[in-house]
Structure formats: structure tokens, C-alpha cells
Amino acid sequence: MIPGAFTYHRPKSIDEAAALLTSLGEEARPLAGGHSLIPMMKLRMATPEHLVDLAGIPELKGVCQNGGDIIIGAMTTQAELIASELLAAQVPILRETSLVIADPQIRYCGTLGGNVANGDPGNDMPAVMMTLDARYTIVGEKGRRVIPSREFYQGAYYTALEPGEFLVSVTIPALPDGHGFAYEKMKRKVGDYATAAAAVVLTKKDGVIATCALALTNVGDTALFAEEAAQILIGSRLDAASLARAAAAAEAIAAPATDGRGTAAYRTSIAGVMVARAVRRAFERA
Amino acid sequence: MSKIQKMHVTMTVNGETVEGLVEPRTLLIHFIREHLLLTGAHIGCDTGHCGACTLDIDGKSVKSCTMFAVQAEGSSIVTIEGLAAPDGTLHALQEGFRMMHGLQCGYCTPGMILRAHRLLIENPNPTEAEIRFGISGNLCRCTGYQNIVRAIQYAAAKLNGTQFQEAAE
Ligand SMILES: Cc1cc2nc3c(=O)[nH]c(=O)nc-3n(C[C@H](O)[C@H](O)[C@H](O)COP(=O)(O)OP(=O)(O)OC[C@H]3O[C@@H](n4cnc5c(N)ncnc54)[C@H](O)[C@@H]3O)c2cc1C
Ligand code: FES
Numbered sequence: 078m079i080p081g082a083f084t085y086h087r088p089k090s091i092d093e094a095a096a097l098l099t100s101l102g103e104e105a106r107p108l109a110g111g112h113s114l115i116p117m118m119k120l121r122m123a124t125p126e127h128l129v130d131l132a133g134i135p136e137l138k139g140v141c142q143n144g145g146d147i148i149i150g151a152m153t154t155q156a157e158l159i160a161s162e163l164l165a166a167q168v169p170i171l172r173e174t175s176l177v178i179a180d181p182q183i184r185y186c187g188t189l190g191g192n193v194a195n196g197d198p199g200n201d202m203p204a205v206m207m208t209l210d211a212r213y214t215i216v217g218e219k220g221r222r223v224i225p226s227r228e229f230y231q232g233a234y235y236t237a238l239e240p241g242e243f244l245v246s247v248t249i250p251a252l253p254d255g256h257g258f259a260y261e262k263m264k265r266k267v268g269d270y271a272t273a274a275a276a277v278v279l280t281k282k283d284g285v286i287a288t289c290a291l292a293l294t295n296v297g298d299t300a301l302f303a304e305e306a307a308q309i310l311i312g313s314r315l316d317a318a319s320l321a322r323a324a325a326a327a328e329a330i331a332a333p334a335t336d337g338r339g340t341a342a343y344r345t346s347i348a349g350v351m352v353a354r355a356v357r358r359a360f361e362r363a
Numbered sequence: 364m365s366k367i368q369k370m371h372v373t374m375t376v377n378g379e380t381v382e383g384l385v386e387p388r389t390l391l392i393h394f395i396r397e398h399l400l401l402t403g404a405h406i407g408c409d410t411g412h413c414g415a416c417t418l419d420i421d422g423k424s425v426k427s428c429t430m431f432a433v434q435a436e437g438s439s440i441v442t443i444e445g446l447a448a449p450d451g452t453l454h455a456l457q458e459g460f461r462m463m464h465g466l467q468c469g470y471c472t473p474g475m476i477l478r479a480h481r482l483l484i485e486n487p488n489p490t491e492a493e494i495r496f497g498i499s500g501n502l503c504r505c506t507g508y509q510n511i512v513r514a515i516q517y518a519a520a521k522l523n524g525t526q527f528q529e530a531a532e
């Protein structure tokens with residue numbers, strides 16, 4: 078399968094990329110790892126006239142710490158997230174999640190920026206970003222702006238990005254020491270998108286859940302921030318009744334399609350199972 | 364649509380500098396197979412799932428059906444044709460696949476071997492579970508994987524200069 082014809086650009090700096098993307102407007106798309114975009118171009122589900130490859134911009138790569146915040150460049154690959162010692166110590170849910178994305182070859186190419194900006198509800202990182210309350214730094218015609226991950230996703234392949242804008246980095250606010258976390262993903266095989274998946278980050282005080290954030294992957298048009306489910310858990314000692322109520326609250330917001338992964342009813346109930354497993358594991362870790 | 368200009372690309376393939384004139388939409392696998400006539404790497408699924416097109420690019424295993432040739436500008440690539448020694452002596456992995464019957468039809472083999480090559484560089488002494496996880500992006504429809512795992516264990520032992528111990532059945 079050969080994609081449609083396009084003109085290829087390879088800017089060397091963020092400014093050069095921003096100038097290209099704003100002048101080319103809707104006819105252009107950023108190209109990161111290409112592992113979502115190229116398959117879509119082969120199927121003619123995407124037919125950009127210009128691709129602006131971000132791979133030649135060193136400023137877009139790498140992980141660093143600024144005060145308590147962790148800042149990850151948009152072009153940092155999933156393999157680099159797995160290898161980062163800073164992330165393993167500070168935001169270990171990113172390693173756990175990256176390891177269940179696709180397969181080794183795809184993780185060498187696929188980037189965090191592409192995964193979160195793609196807008197495909199099947200991508201695993203958006204739900205994780207929501208639980209971490211990550212902020213996206215965007216560059217466009219009007220300069221830089223910051224969008225919270227919880228407000229970024231508007232529909233399938235539809236995000237808060239305006240034509241000409243692109244993501245330069247993701248900022249993750251400091252997590253409390255000893256937080257518990259888990260990403261639980263049900264998939265049929267390696268390289269499959271989730272039947273349903275759940276991300277959770279929580280803290281405990283004297284055996285009681287003190288803070289909790291929860292989000293779901295691939296059971297709606299976007300990743301879903303499960304606020305009510307998290308509220309039910311706060312203040313509990315994770316007794317069976319509150320866990321069941323939280324799972325039910327998560328199922329209540331899930332609206333998956335019936336597809337090869339199962340019926341809508343099945344995938345909804347798997348979302349509840351993933352929430353229960355993720356919360357239990359995060360609670361043990363906290 | 365206006366005519367799109369072809370682009371000039373230069374890369375190092377198996378130690379030699381190669382050049383070509385390609386449309387931006389030319390996939391790397393087509394450049395390697397059809398321009399350079401290195402037909403060892405195969406196209407299985409054309410969708411990024413099977414790994415038959417795996418090449419080693421700048422120290423990464425990459426599915427070359429999901430990369431444009433222009434993205435590989437300036438890179439250093441190893442294909443299956445570049446693995447054996449110049450005198451034809453097989454690489455430890457090639458020898459392992461031969462000795463352990465790690466292939467039947469052979470369609471997946473070039474991709475499997477290149478992926479295993481990078482895996483053994485990153486982790487010279489992998490456990491069986493690490494081997495299986497490491498080749499999970501490569502599908503084989505013939506062997507059932509058992510002998511592929513043994514072939515990689517054989518190669519690891521040979522590269523480490525240790526004795527290959529076949530696990531008891
Ligand atoms: C076989 C297979 C299995 C996969 N399985 C999974 C899986 O289980 N889970 C999962 O999450 N993903 C999966 N993926 C997708 C993979 O993780 C992609 O790499 C990822 O979704 C996109 O990252 P990319 O860097 O490849 O982006 P690209 O494909 O280059 O881009 C994706 C989209 O985002 C836009 N974009 C990219 N970077 C930016 C930026 N900095 N700013 C603004 N827009 C940008 C592009 O214009 C494009 O529209 C799979 C892919 C394949 C081929
Ligand atoms: S042909 Fe590239 S992954 Fe199957």
C-alpha cells in the first residue's frame with residue numbers, strides 16, 4: 078500500500094517547524110514516529126499534502142526535571158521512556174504503560190508526543206496523562222500556550238490543537254513520594270489496542286486512600302477521566318463495597334463500540350474489571 | 364495536484380554509502396528491495412504487525428514498511444545481507460537458525476534475525492522470557508517459535524563464548 082503523494086519538510090528548529098506549519102496550515106501535518114500516521118496514510122484515511130518531520134529538531138527530545146516538574150520532549154520515544162532512570166524513579170507508571178504499547182520495533186519509533194496528540198481513543202498515553210494531570214505545551218502562530226491534558230481531547234481524532242499548532246513537550250507535576258500507580262490493559266495479543274484499560278494514581282494516609290485519579294482507555298470517543306469513580310475511593314480502605322461502586326461508576330461513563338474486541342457490553346464490563354485490578358495494585362504499591 | 368519533486372537520499376547500508384532519487388512517499392522497504400535490490404527483507408503484512416520487514420537502523424529495530432525512505436536520510440542501516448562475514452562465514456544467529464531448525468518457509472527469518480541481533484546487543488544473556496518478549500513484534504506462521512527461541516539461545520551462547528545448553532524437554 079503506497080500513501081498519497083506529499084511534500085516532505087525537515088526543519089531543524091522549533092521556530093522553523095512553527096513557521097512551516099503555520100504557513101502551510103490545514104494542508105500540513107507534523108510527522109513524528111509515523112507509526113500511527115503512515116498506516117492511516119496507506120489507508121487514505123489521512124491525505125496530507127505536506128509532512129513536517131520533527132525528527133531533526135534536537136530540542137524536542139529528552140527528559141528533564143525542573144523543580145518538582147518532569148518535562149518530556151514530544152519526540153521522546155516509548156523506548157526512551159522505558160530506559161529513563163529519572164522516569165523510573167519519579168513517574169514509574171510511564172514505563173509500565175510503555176511496555177504494553179505495541180511491540181519492541183514500534184516502541185523504538187513511536188513518540189510520546191505522537192501518542193498523545195494523535196487523538197485516537199485507542200492510544201494508551203492519554204488516559205495516563207489525565208491521571209497525572211499532565212500539561213501539554215503547544216507552539217503555534219501566537220507563540221506558546223499550555224493545555225491541561227484533561228481538557229485536550231474533544232472527540233475521536235479531534236483535539237484542542239488548532240491547524241498550525243504542534244506539541245513541544247509534556248509537563249508532569251511532581252508526584253507525592255510513595256504514591257501508588259497502575260496501568261491495567263486487556264488486549265487480545267501483543268500489538269493490539271486495548272479492549273479496555275484503566276490508569277490510576279493514588280496516595281494513602283494511615284491505610285485510607287487520600288487522593289486518587291483514574292482514567293479509561295478505548296471505551297469512548299476519547300480517553301475518559303473517571304472523576305466519580307475516584308471520588309468514591311477517596312476516604313475508603315479499599316473494602317469490597319467501595320471498589321465495586323467505583324468500578325460501577327467507571328462502567329457508567331464507558332461507551333465503547335462493538336468491534337472485533339467484543340461487544341459494547343463486554344468491553345464495558347472489562348473496563349470495570351480493569352479499574353478494580355488497577356486500583357488494587359496501586360493500593361498495594363502505595 | 365502539482366507534481367511532487369523527487370528527493371535525493373543518502374544512507375549507509377551494510378557499511379556502504381548508497382544514494383537514490385525517491386518520491387517522498389516511497390517506503391523504506393521499497394527503496395531497499397526495489398532500488399537497492401536487497402530483497403532479503405520481506406513484506407508480510409504491510410501494516411506494521413508482522414516484523415518481516417525489520418531492519419536495523421541506527422541501533423534500533425525498525426519495521427521498514429512503516430517508514431519513508433526520506434526519513435532514513437543520513438542513517439546507518441544493516442540488512443540481512445550485511446550480517447555474514449565478508450568471506451561468507453555465517454553470523455552466530457544465522458548459524459543458530461540453521462543448527463536449531465529455526466525456520467521452515469523462511470519468510471519471517473530475515474526480520475527475526477535482525478530483531479534478535481539488536482536484542483542480543485542490548486541484552487547479551489537474555490532469559491527465555493526476555494527472548495519471547497523481545498521478538499514479540501515478529502510473527503512466524505510456521506515454527507511455533509520453539510526453535511526460534513533455541514536458535515537465539517544458541518547464538519547468545521556462541522557470542523558469549525559459553526556452551527549452549529538445550530533446556531530439558
Ligand atoms: C502495529 C501497531 C500497534 C500499535 N499498538 C499501539 C498500542 O497498543 N497502544 C498505543 O498507544 N499505540 C499503539 N500504536 C501506535 C504507536 O504507539 C504510535 O507510535 C503512536 O500512536 C503515535 O506516535 P508517532 O510518534 O508514531 O506519531 P505519528 O504517527 O508520526 O503521528 C500521529 C499523529 O499525531 C500528530 N503528531 C505527531 N507528533 C505531533 C506533535 N509533536 N504535535 C502535534 N501533532 C503531532 C501527527 O500529525 C499525526 O496526526 C501501534 C502502532 C502500530 C503500527
Ligand atoms: S511488512 Fe512491515 S511489519 Fe509486516
Ligand code: FES
Pocket residue numbers: 465466467468469470471472502503504505506
Ligand atoms: S518460518 Fe515460515 S513464517 Fe517463520
